[in-house]
């Protein structure tokens with residue numbers, strides 16, 4: 001091999017290491033890189049296993065993406081805490097004075113990665129469906145926004161699309177059909193739309209747009225494919241942290257159904273309801289939601 005060829009090979013090697021090995025230093029770009037990596041692993045799991053056993057495919061996808069996220073976070077952000085849907089104790093609520101022996105590090109940490117390795121697990125296991133996502137969000141104690149979300153990325157690998165706070169999409173989303181007189185389109189779960197969302201849609205003459213994955217639904221609001229995502233009845237921090245981070249970074253409204261800020265890295269990771277929509281739509285939607293709120 002000549003000297004010039006050796007140099008070219010070395011440069012190519014360095015470039016590959018940069019593209020495939022060493023991730024970006026900036027957190028938002030790192031979140032995108034990480035979500036994309038997990039997304040590639042999920043596509044590979046689908047390719048290798050096929051769709052004959054959906055239960056096994058879901059379990060393998062959850063585990064493979066979780067393992068990758070955990071390993072890369074441990075390698076590249078070793079000082080940070082992590083909350084992942086697939087952690088053994090992820091759904092446990094932690095109260096002061098109780099369960100102190102296993103109180104998670106994240107409650108005293110200043111930086112916590114909140115990740116959903118595979119959101120829209122059911123859709124992932126169905127051939128041809130593209131409405132599933134990888135969520136990677138960074139919560140920081142000193143963040144200036146009320147949700148304390150410093151970065152976020154939502155990879156939708158089967159749609160070849162990743163939204164992240166490093167390059168927030170343009171605001172307002174297009175097209176603005178509802179702003180120009182068309183019916184409001186509310187993204188809702190395709191398999192379990194909350195009853196109150198159906199009643200709300202009827203009252204305001206909205207159309208329900210069924211799709212899987214909280215991340216994909218919020219991405220639809222970000223892109224303008226839907227005008228709002230309204231959810232109640234149960235969810236966890238990892239279902240919304242990353243897409244809410246991107247929505248807030250683009251300038252959209254994202255809050256609890258009572259209008260209060262979405263709060264993350266809480267002792268109890270349940271975050272059962274939320275609304276994401278354009279700012280101009282928020283007052284009307286929040287007022288209608290109050291009339292239909294499920295009894296607590």
Ligand SMILES: Nc1ncnc2c1ncn2[C@@H]1O[C@H](COP(=O)(O)O)[C@@H](OP(=O)(O)O)[C@H]1O
Nearest residue numbers: 118119120121189192212213214233234235239
């Ligand atoms: N009532 C509920 N309780 C708990 N989680 C819920 C829920 N409704 C929706 N979710 C979660 O929100 C995500 C989107 O759901 P959907 O596609 O039905 O809108 C799914 O995440 P996972 O796929 O990560 O489990 C689902 O588990």
Ligand SMILES: [Mg+2]
Nearest residue numbers: 116119120239
């Ligand atoms: Mg989820």
